[in-house]
Amino acid sequence: MTPVDGPVHSAVRLPGSKSITNRALLLAALADGKSVLRDPLQSDDTLYMFEALRSLGVDVTLTDAGDFEVIGVGGAFSAPAKSPIFIGNSGTTVRFLTAAACLAPAGSDVVLDGVARMRERPIRDLLGALISLGVDAESVNGHGCPPVRVRGGGLPGGKCLLRGDVSSQFLTALLQAAPYAKQNVEIEIVGDLISKPYVDMTQNVMHAFGVEMVNSNYRHLTVAAGQRYEGREYDVEADASNATYFLAAAAVTGGSVILENLGAGSIQGDAKFARVLEQMGCDVDFGVHIAVRGPQTLKAIDVDLEAIPDTAQTLAVIAAFADGPSTLRGLASLRVKETDRIAAITNELTKLGVGVEEGRDFWTITPPAAGQYQPAEIKTYDDHRMAMSFAVAGLRLPGVTILDPGCVAKTFPDFWERWEKFFYTAKQQ
Template sequence: MNAHPLYLQVMPLRKLSGRAMIPSSKPETQRAILAATLARGRSLVFNDLRCVETTTMKEACRAIGAVIDEKDGFLEIHGVGRDIKADRRVIDALGSGLVFRVFTALTCFSSSAAVITGDTILRNRVMLPLFDALDQLGAHIECIGDEGKAPVVNWGGGLKGGRCVLPGNVSSQFITAVMFAAPLAEQVTEIIVEGEILSISYIRQTVDTLRRAGIRVEVSDDFSRIEVHPGEYQPAEYRIYGDFTSSSYLIGAATLFQGTTILENINSNSLQGERAIIDVVKALGLTVEFDDHNNRLLLTNPHAQITGEFEFDASDFPNIVPTLAAIGAHVKGTFRVVGGSITRLHKSPRIKAMVSELAKLGVDIKALFKDGVYDGFEIHGKGEDYAGDVALSSWGDHRIFMSLFVASLRCRRPNLLDGYLDVNCSFPDFFEQFALLGVHAREVVQALQEDDALALQEG
């Protein structure tokens, strides 16, 4: 035996029902931690999400001087205001694009040089548009690996402010990074967003967080022009609600089986673009009832088999594109998704990954392209359950894993999935919550024999 890769064996279901808990919003938690760090004084963040990527954000904030205490059900944060001190530290963003991008901008105001880095995947992600924008505002940033990519050293010296230009179709995190740093600049910062603007909902969340922290922000109706005025972040209290991207896996599973599912820690009042998962499942024929007083969602699926012709534009909710592929694989008819081009720049080329892996299951799926890049997919479903008994790859991406997990639930035989430990990035109790709905999975070791035969041994 040459290798012993760990897999998760996902057991098929005949019925799914019960009650589960949605994790709190990762982007809202991260933004609240940032705003609290940049305020001088005590802020509270209630119902925060605790996962790898929010821990990474907290460690980065602590590296510039914030004191963050994790209490039962909330964070108590004593921020640094304008007194950012990196003290020549290395800030490791691990796999978080948001942490790397925001701290590349914030360390412009550090009293000493700072190195900002990340893992292998992050070091291959696009960063140059952010570096160029910060350069236009007066930054002194130097790439110490490949040009235009992480890692970087930020030599500090502050930002003058003024005008900068960013593309709208690469990453909303570039815009968020500049917006969080802009109040500390000497003068008003004007961000011009060029071309098609994708993931506007994330920009909207940043605007909301800054305004709650007392920062003056002006935004054009189409989000092509954003003005952030110099100001002092004010201490505040933030309450975080459920994450609609994380909810999409549980909601997606509920679309595959007739029955009723109750989800807790979710509220209809949300700026998250991925709230669109609700509109999707309504279009598929599910009944959706929110109880906002108790932060609860009741889902009823009257259909043993969803049938029809469906099309969705995911340009403002790209994080659920993989989930939509998992749902669409089990729809009888045509299921088409467009507007997902930005996902090619995420942790994996997500459309390519889902098309490749679902095809292994026998799904009739083809990629759709726009201007030569992956933009979506089209599925033609026959309404028959897939055989299963396939090894599927997560492509190193937790969202691909969770989507393939959902797609595997209605196969006739168990599938094997790699990358299952990565759920800690955003949904640490993923397996516990699915278990509450009757889903079973187990770790296995797949051993590669010298003759390339496969043997399974329970782990």
């Protein structure tokens, strides 16, 4: 990386949201009729979902305009064309399809498998909930992680319990499949539900495709049987999680960034990351377009990120340039992401001379005394968010080398081209 020679100033357009694209792909696949998804994200994660749905008999095509056209199967997948269905390290794909795979024909098995890291990512709680709802499902290796096998034949439905403290994607997976159950699906959350904004996003996308669910204070969630998704044209929002790196660039350089295609009306919780930057002294316009102007000095912060965990790595790097120690809390779910993100950030920020105290679900991050940062090669652990977060450090510090930069293809294939365009090629103002 090459440090910039002053504040960056740019207006940024971003690709579509991974979280919304994969939700909309699945719901369009289950729907009656044709759907067109406008401006979807095309990345490793969404293309794994795309290809998996095709393996289950869904007619999904990519148009010349970059849209996804989906001919829905009316809630009934075909027997898989291949087994196992390979889904890389896409958490949304494996979790969403584990719940929906029971909609394959009776007697058919759907097996989902991925890379080595996927075989370490827990899915036991989702399998347990599905079994309670009458589905024949198992972890093939018996260790509560993929590969998973799901027997087709439908979703009987009923009541189930689900832990809320591992991943909100388990809940989303159950909710999305629930309309095609034989009886109402009632889910009771055990403990506190993390990442609630993602459940709100799920409800919003389900509503857009014609299905309603009842959310009683994130404790009891119910979907009435007999509802059906309806095909439609659907515009995918820009990705708010990926927007955080560009807003961070303004924060750490004292510059300004405007997000041209993301604003306060976003259905994504991560759009509120700008409000966290406001607490650090940034000037934030949270309107039709989100805009951030960085301060001369960033303030240290103590903040709970349980609701927006995908922003945590970005904020950890920003905190390395604050005026004192910052504590980031509510990070337990980071242990079971693409890598153990808590350990990974600790390892790599430490290389830069930053002090990091790591706990089960927090960091305390202390910038080095007198700005004595160190050059370092940054490992990315095959985690797209590690690479993009440390691109922010590279705007400020000489000697930052990011290893395996291509891992960004998981959610943002042209990240580096856009980063250069917006912050290096454009004239500095």
